[in-house]
Amino acid sequence: MKKIGLIIFSLLLLAGQTKVAAEKGYKIGDSATDFKLKNIDNKTVSLANYTSAKGFIVVFTCNHCPYAKAYEDRVIALNKKYSRLGYPVIAINPNDPKEEPSDSFEAMKIRAKEKGFTFPYLFDDGQKIYPLFGATKTPHVFVLNKENGKNIVRYIGAIDNNYSNPADVSQKYVEAAVDALLTNKPIAQSTTVAIGCSIKSKKK
Amino acid sequence: MKYFIIVLLAIITLNGFAQQKANNGYQVKIVRFEELEKVLNKNDDKLYVVNFWATWCRPCVLELPEFMEVNKEHRSNQHFKMILISLDMAKDAKTLVRPFLIKNKIDVDVYLLDDNKRMNEWIPAIDKSWSGAIPATVFYKNGKKLEFIESKLNKNELEQIINKYL
Numbered sequence: 001m002k003k004i005g006l007i008i009f010s011l012l013l014l015a016g017q018t019k020v021a022a023e024k025g026y027k028i029g030d031s032a033t034d035f036k037l038k039n040i041d042n043k044t045v046s047l048a049n050y051t052s053a054k055g056f057i058v059v060f061t062c063n064h065c066p067y068a069k070a071y072e073d074r075v076i077a078l079n080k081k082y083s084r085l086g087y088p089v090i091a092i093n094p095n096d097p098k099e100e101p102s103d104s105f106e107a108m109k110i111r112a113k114e115k116g117f118t119f120p121y122l123f124d125d126g127q128k129i130y131p132l133f134g135a136t137k138t139p140h141v142f143v144l145n146k147e148n149g150k151n152i153v154r155y156i157g158a159i160d161n162n163y164s165n166p167a168d169v170s171q172k173y174v175e176a177a178v179d180a181l182l183t184n185k186p187i188a189q190s191t192t193v194a195i196g197c198s199i200k201s202k203k204k
Numbered sequence: 205m206k207y208f209i210i211v212l213l214a215i216i217t218l219n220g221f222a223q224q225k226a227n228n229g230y231q232v233k234i235v236r237f238e239e240l241e242k243v244l245n246k247n248d249d250k251l252y253v254v255n256f257w258a259t260w261c262r263p264c265v266l267e268l269p270e271f272m273e274v275n276k277e278h279r280s281n282q283h284f285k286m287i288l289i290s291l292d293m294a295k296d297a298k299t300l301v302r303p304f305l306i307k308n309k310i311d312v313d314v315y316l317l318d319d320n321k322r323m324n325e326w327i328p329a330i331d332k333s334w335s336g337a338i339p340a341t342v343f344y345k346n347g348k349k350l351e352f353i354e355s356k357l358n359k360n361e362l363e364q365i366i367n368k369y370l
Contacts, residue, residue: 100262136354137336137337158324158336161320161321162320162321164293164320165320171324192324193323193324193327193328193334193335193336194336195291196335196337196338197261197337198261198263198337198338198339200263
């Protein structure tokens with residue numbers, strides 16, 4: 001009886017923890033959920049589709065935000081550099097188009113074509129995925145690393161330390177994180193913060 | 205030492221007057237974080253309502269008229285001061301930010317924080333929980349942070365917080 005009590009207690013504790021995690025989003029070391037989201041080519045994309053990938057650079061981004069726009073070319077460059085090394089970019093638009101019409105699925109297609117995106121640009125239809133990650137703004141990057149069949153969150157934050165002037169960047173946070181993963185070294189800076197456009201949802 | 209304090213107080217007071225004069229002309233003062241910290245850490249018994257915003261940020265622009273209404277109600281109170289901190293690009297201060305202030309009659313002190321490369325330092329310095337999303341509003345008194353809100357605030361919510369501390 002004591003044992004059962006302990007098991008129930010542990011389960012309750014676990015349940016409590018998952019709840020907290022769901023509310024506040026992922027922390028470093030958490031296992032990220034897979035998803036099925038619609039890409040701009042109308043096909044659905046899941047992380048599980050990438051059987052040979054070592055991990056992912058998940059970028060919450062959108063069409064309208066000047067910060068996100070400022071980083072578009074750098075996101076393209078990240079994919080160019082790291083997809084062949086096993087860490088492709090997966091871009092996700094988390095905004096509700098009812099709140100931000102320029103972030104509609106149709107507008108995503110147009111923007112991706114204009115910029116020549118070489119990576120999936122997915123629509124978080126119904127806004128179910130970004131709260132799980134704990135993304136709050138665009139751009140917001142999560143670097144995932146495949147470990148024992150799970151996608152473990154290894155970096156959360158900004159792409160680099162200068163959104164307005166790519167020529168004056170002195171710290172490339174995402175590149176440093178993926179480089180560390182590629183060489184089995186610890187990530188020196190696993191979380192960073194930067195100003196971004198808040199994700200648009202009905203609630204607030 | 206006494207003399208030093210008097211001089212210091214005089215400088216602080218004069219600075220205060222200078223700023224009051226400046227905001228009449230819808231000026232945007234471009235600052236680095238160190239300068240901003242001085243503005244936020246004043247021991248003058250005033251409640252500082254400090255709003256981080258940008259002209260490109262839709263929820264920010266939507267909440268500003270309500271902020272201005274609240275400011276109108278309290279601005280005559282010498283223990284109240286509202287400050288806006290624009291996170292627009294410095295090159296847009298004259299061409300975008302100032303015209304926006306004039307158009308929307310935003311006549312509080314406006315600073316533009318031009319310190320892009322050190323976001324990862326000053327964002328946590330403002331508040332450890334801040335992810336960097338705007339709008340965000342901070343409440344200070346005598347250099348002490350009272351509250352930090354990383355979301356849009358409507359008039360009632362803003363009034364409620366102000367009334368708690370005023």
